[in-house]
Amino acid sequence: SQQGEEDPQALSIQEGENATMNCSYKTSINNLQWYRQNSGRGLVHLILIRSNEREKHSGRLRVTLDTSKKSSSLLITASRAADTASYFCATDFGSSNTGKLIFGQGTTLQVKP
Amino acid sequence: NAGVTQTPKFQVLKTGQSMTLQCAQDMNHNSMYWYRQDPGMGLRLIYYSASEGTTDKGEVPNGYNVSRLNKREFSLRLESAAPSQTSVYFCASREWGFGGELFFGEGSRLTVL
Numbered sequence: 336s337q338q339g340e341e342d343p344q345a346l347s348i349q350e351g352e353n354a355t356m357n358c359s360y361k362t363s364i365n366n367l368q369w370y371r372q373n374s375g376r377g378l379v380h381l382i383l384i385r386s387n388e389r390e391k392h393s394g395r396l397r398v399t400l401d402t403s404k405k406s407s408s409l410l411i412t413a414s415r416a417a418d419t420a421s422y423f424c425a426t427d428f429g430s431s432n433t434g435k436l437i438f439g440q441g442t443t444l445q446v447k448p
Numbered sequence: 449n450a451g452v453t454q455t456p457k458f459q460v461l462k463t464g465q466s467m468t469l470q471c472a473q474d475m476n477h478n479s480m481y482w483y484r485q486d487p488g489m490g491l492r493l494i495y496y497s498a499s500e501g502t503t504d505k506g507e508v509p510n511g512y513n514v515s516r517l518n519k520r521e522f523s524l525r526l527e528s529a530a531p532s533q534t535s536v537y538f539c540a541s542r543e544w545g546f547g548g549e550l551f552f553g554e555g556s557r558l559t560v561l
Contacts, residue, residue, distance in 0.1 A: 341490075368549065377452075377538060377552035378491070423490060425550075434479055434498055434542070436550060437507065440490035 339424045339439030347445040354411040356442040358424030359404075365427045367400055367407050368436070372421045381409075381422075416448045450474055454539050454553035461529045461560045469524040469556050471539030477551070478544040480522035482506075482514060484535040485555075491538065497522055499544070529560045 342357045358367070366385045370378040384391045384400045384407065391398045397410040411418055423441045427434065452473045461467055473480065478499045483491040483506075493506030495514040503514050511533060513525045522541075526533055536557050540550040 339490075344488075370550075375555075377554045378540075378550070379552070380549035383549060434544075435493065435496060435504075435506065436481065437493060438483070438491040440488065 339426050339437060341422075341424060341439040341442045343442060344440070345443045345445075347447065348414060350414060350416055350446055350448050352414055352446075354414050354418070354444055354446070356409045356422050356424075356444070358407045358409070358439050360407075360424075360426045360439075361405065362426075362428060364402075367398075368425045368427060369396075369398060369407075369409050370423045370425060370438075372423065372441070374420075378423065411444075414444075414446045416446050419444060419446045452539055452541055452551050452553035454537075454556045456556060457554070458557050459559070461526075461558065463530060463560060465529050465560075466525065466527050467529065467558075468526075469537055469539070469558075470521070471523065471553060472521045473539075473541040473551070474520065475541060475551065476519070477541035478519070479542050480516065481540045481542075481550065482512075482522070482524045483538045483540065484508065484533075485538060486535050494524065494537075526558075529558075531560045534558060534560045 339360045368383045369381045372378045395412045400407045421441045424439045455470045481496040482494040497503045497516040500519045539553045542548040
């Protein structure tokens with residue numbers, strides 16, 4: 336089964352609202368990453384949080400990591416119609432020279448103008 | 449700078465036919481990955497290559513083989529295609545091991561009839 340599970344599977348909000356997506360995982364990780372995918376395109380990296388970090392910011396993105404609960408959340412503030420996309424968490428684990436990166440099932444975000 | 453290039457972009461096969469998906473990156477990355485994406489399943493790791501000369505199974509390796517031809521190229525082969533292998537396939541690469549972001553190609557859409 337997949338390492339990461341995301342919640343909700345789909346989210347629809349109005350422009351200007353905040354969007355929160357959650358990711359839970361099963362085993363110990365080295366870091367957790369979030370990616371975005373526009374329809375029909377490849378994934379694009381958004382942000383990485385290491386296992387010894389609790390919170391990280393990048394522009395309108397805020398990521399938290401709770402290793403005791405094996406969970407992470409991605410918050411997009413002041414959403415825009417252009418934020419409409421699918422968002423995936425990916426857990427990075429294994430030894431230093433293997434680097435297996437496993438993705439969750441994703442959250443589809445629709446931001447209505 | 450092309451990044452990660454996948455060929456072909458689209459392919460239709462009949463059950464039992466074989467084919468190879470090609471992937472090349474020009475970022476001098478050590479690690480390369482093959483994922484498949486199916487509706488509602490997110491991305492699932494098929495095989496990866498942490499470095500030139502090594503390959504490892506991911507979550508769903510059955511029915512596939514890979515070759516790390518050199519540092520730039522990582523191919524995925526379907527020896528006897530099955531309808532269950534209808535999917536969008538993504539190649540990705542990143543710097544050594546864990547801790548770095550993945551760079552994705554635009555995907556190869558494969559249909560097996």
